[in-house]
Amino acid sequence: MYTTLIAAADLARHIDDAGWVVVDCRHDLANLSAGREGYAVAHLPHAVFADMETELSGAKRGPDGVFRGRHPLPEREALIETLRGWGVNEGTQVVAYDAHGGMFAARLWWLLRWVGHEAVAVLDGGMAAWQAQGLALTAQVDSKPRGDIAAHASLVSTVSADEVLANIGGGARVVVDARAPDRYRGENETIDPVGGHIPGAKNRFFKDNLGADGRFKDAQALRAEFAQIVGDPKAAIMQCGSGVTACHNLLALEVAGLGGAALYPGSWSEWCADPQRPVSTGANP
Known part of the structure; x- marks a missing residue:
């Protein structure tokens, strides 16, 4: 498996x-x-x-x-x-x-x-x-018999915007933002009309999980790099622009043997939609 x-x-x-x-x-x-x-x-x-x-x-x-x-x-x-x-x-x-x-x-x-x-x-x-690898591609679309998968107990966890808000200032959990550094700093208004990041969030651009060949770095390298921003992975929250590329950091953590971090599904797009939620700009704290 x-x-x-x-x-x-x-x-x-x-x-x-x-x-x-x-x-x-x-x-x-x-x-x-x-x-x-x-x-x-x-x-x-x-x-x-x-x-x-x-x-x-x-x-x-x-x-x-x-x-x-x-x-x-x-x-x-x-x-x-x-x-x-x-x-x-x-x-x-x-x-x-x-x-x-x-x-x-x-x-x-x-x-x-x-x-x-x-x-x-x-x-x-x-x-x-x-x-x-010289392996073939195709344009053919196959028909598949209907599957029987059922939902089971989740293997992952999520947090809400309210939980992220309650964490600010307390330091109990580290929030890690997977967006590109310019977006994190609030310098890309084309993609993020409201620029910046969640106060206290660290920046780990998802592409930093990859080597020059486009494949994931090995477990040892990923573990060493994440250790600089994530202590206990079970006390970490991964987010990004809309909850998609944050999953890349979650996968990299799993490869590194550091599973257990939660996803904030709404991420920045949900967070910044409420002007009452605090926003920070600038470099990685």
């Missing part, structure tokens, strides 16, 4: 296995149809497509009309139905991939753990690693 990362060569040995489901998670925040269009052109054999906006995220406003962020978590029941439609069974090994260093595939990895499914991994290096 693969529970964090899988190498392209290892996936290739199982690509035709009936007990495996491969999911294409490509996405573009600036062009919401780009992922599906790319999938239609070419994807890994037997892969299904996951839509970030409609399948890996839920309604942007809750039943009370309050904005929950750009990519709130989907309803658990809706996610289970999506997974069944992809052919995911209780014992299925799921592999998620993208072409963006795992920034979107990690979201599906986390979501499956959220509904209690442990056998899920991210293709290390994504499509580039697959193609570097």
Whole structure:
């Protein structure tokens, strides 16, 4: 069972296995149809497509009309139905991939753990690693029998905006922001109309989890780097712009043997929507 990362060569040995489901998670925040269009052109054999906006995220406003962020978590029941439609069974090994260093595939990895499914991994290096092995892509779309996956006790934890707010100033939990440094500092108004970060939050850009080859750094390197900002991972909160790339840091922590951190799903997009919530700017504290 693969529970964090899988190498392209290892996936290739199982690509035709009936007990495996491969999911294409490509996405573009600036062009919401780009992922599906790319999938239609070419994807890994037997892969299904996951839509970030409609399948890996839920309604942007809750039943009370309050904005929950750009990519709130989907309803658990809706996610289970999506997974069944992809052919995911209780014992299925799921592999998620993208072409963006795992920034979107990690979201599906986390979501499956959220509904209690442990056998899920991210293709290390994504499509580039697959193609570097000389492995084929296809435009063929397979039909899959409906799966029987069910929701189980969650393997991960989340925190709300109120919990993050209550933590400010107390120092009981460290908040780690996965956005690019300029966004964290409040210097990119194109992406973040309200710039800055949650007071006290540290910055760990998700791309820092990757080596020059686009694959994740090894466990020892990740452990050493995270140790500079995270003490007890069970007292850490991961966030980003909308709860997507924060999952990349959560995956990196898991690879490093530092599991247990929580996700703040609403992240910055939810946080800054309420002008009563405090905001800081500038460099990493």
